[in-house]
Amino acid sequence: MPIPTPLPRIADFESLAYGMFIHWGLYSQLGKGEWIQSLEKIPFDHYNELEKTFTAEDFDARSIARLARESGMKYIVLTTRHHEGFSLYDTRGLSKHDALHTPAGRDLVAEFVSGCRAEGIVPFFYHATLDWSWQSDTCDQTKFDEYLDYLHSSVEILCKHYGPIGGFWFDGTWSRKADWKEDRLYKMIRSHQPDTIIINNTGIGSEGQLGHPEIDSVTFEQSLPHPMNREGWPKYISGEMCQTMNAHWGIGSSDFAYKSPSDIIQNLAHCRRAGANYLLNVGPTATGRIPDYETAALRRAGEWVARYSDPIYEGKPTTFACQGRDFILEANGKLYYFVFDLAISGHGNVTVSLGGTGPRPIKGLDRPIRSVRWMDNHEELKFTHNPQDGLAAIDFTGYPYGTNLVVRVAEIELH
Numbered sequence: 001m002p003i004p005t006p007l008p009r010i011a012d013f014e015s016l017a018y019g020m021f022i023h024w025g026l027y028s029q030l031g032k033g034e035w036i037q038s039l040e041k042i043p044f045d046h047y048n049e050l051e052k053t054f055t056a057e058d059f060d061a062r063s064i065a066r067l068a069r070e071s072g073m074k075y076i077v078l079t080t081r082h083h084e085g086f087s088l089y090d091t092r093g094l095s096k097h098d099a100l101h102t103p104a105g106r107d108l109v110a111e112f113v114s115g116c117r118a119e120g121i122v123p124f125f126y127h128a129t130l131d132w133s134w135q136s137d138t139c140d141q142t143k144f145d146e147y148l149d150y151l152h153s154s155v156e157i158l159c160k161h162y163g164p165i166g167g168f169w170f171d172g173t174w175s176r177k178a179d180w181k182e183d184r185l186y187k188m189i190r191s192h193q194p195d196t197i198i199i200n201n202t203g204i205g206s207e208g209q210l211g212h213p214e215i216d217s218v219t220f221e222q223s224l225p226h227p228m229n230r231e232g233w234p235k236y237i238s239g240e241m242c243q244t245m246n247a248h249w250g251i252g253s254s255d256f257a258y259k260s261p262s263d264i265i266q267n268l269a270h271c272r273r274a275g276a277n278y279l280l281n282v283g284p285t286a287t288g289r290i291p292d293y294e295t296a297a298l299r300r301a302g303e304w305v306a307r308y309s310d311p312i313y314e315g316k317p318t319t320f321a322c323q324g325r326d327f328i329l330e331a332n333g334k335l336y337y338f339v340f341d342l343a344i345s346g347h348g349n350v351t352v353s354l355g356g357t358g359p360r361p362i363k364g365l366d367r368p369i370r371s372v373r374w375m376d377n378h379e380e381l382k383f384t385h386n387p388q389d390g391l392a393a394i395d396f397t398g399y400p401y402g403t404n405l406v407v408r409v410a411e412i413e414l415h
């Protein structure tokens with residue numbers, strides 16, 4: 001069965017590879033994650049008092065976009081409206097629960113889009129479909145129909161007033177089994193934004209599931225993507241894993257469970273193994289600043305991305321079998337071998353090293369190898385290969401003392 005060719009917009013999305021997710025809203029002032037209103041059953045009127053203190057005084061979209069760019073990220077998905085029902089954009093009279101009705105008094109989505117454009121970052125809009133302010137998950141059908149009209153008009157504003165948008169990222173359709181009138185919504189989006197990506201999060205427990213035919217990419221929320229077998233699919237659909245930097249999406253001031261640059265590197269590599277994008281979340285402070293730890297971790301991981309930009313952005317999955325978590329991507333006629341768990345050479349007194357060195361096998365490689373070398377120090381690596389039976393083995397040397405790339409990449413040139 002043939003594998004469909006990706007539409008240009010989907011191919012472009014795949015080569016964005018690595019993006020920043022931003023969860024920011026009224027909940028950021030409470031510092032307990034973005035679900036706090038629902039979990040603590042905070043009455044709506046009481047919760048909305050947070051609008052009076054939402055100042056956005058430290059929100060500098062351009063500097064956030066610069067951080068993303070300098071960290072190797074090519075797109076940002078911003079929560080234009082989350083489940084709380086509060087919009088960061090000017091709803092132009094549709095709702096009074098928007099940033100214009102707070103001390104911020106600014107259209108923060110407009111700032112976001114222009115900050116992204118100035119830094120060459122592609123802006124994407126997250127928009128909730130589950131909206132607690134409408135009780136969209138439990139209300140009766142009449143109110144739900146009214147809600148769907150409101151949702152439609154809300155999204156139309158985003159389609160019409162901010163220029164071309166990289167994609168729309170919906171979330172919450174999992175909260176209610178219903179006819180969400182997706183045909184109508186997506187048709188409207190395509191009429192204004194023909195090249196935009198449409199994503200609708202299927203949520204935890206339903207990773208990688210195909211939804212409506214207009215959907216361009218499936219989601220793997222907090223779960224490492226598996227390679228997708230697209231044989232016989234009506235359309236090529238890409239994949240994306242979204243993941244929090246700690247355990248919440250909105251800032252959690254008592255949440256210390258942060259990912260390290262090492263985790264980020266391994267997760268990004270793992271996503272690319274499956275050809276999927278990695279969308280890594282940060283939760284800005286109440287006033288809109290990205291916290292210091294996140295900034296530092298993203299920058300450090302970004303230094304790794306910069307070293308391996310060719311395979312990370314352009315590498316496509318292959319079916320060659322490698323040991324453990326190792327894998328091979330292909331780009332521009334070359335193969336890139338991603339090595340996990342490699343030992344550090346040094347001295348028994350100072351180096352505690354897990355992992356190993358030495359030959360690692362590859363199965364299914366029938367094209368003759370010309371050379372193999374580490375991308376970082378260009379050291380040439382020995383190999384054995386029998387193209388007839390497709391078996392190769394590369395003799396990987398350990399990290400030189402003083403280095404550890406976490407995932408180290410070797411470039412394989414073929415004849």
Ligand code: GLC
Nearest residue numbers: 034171172201203221242249
């Ligand atoms: C979930 C949550 C939500 C978060 C999203 C990100 O669906 O409801 O809070 O925005 O995941 O993937």
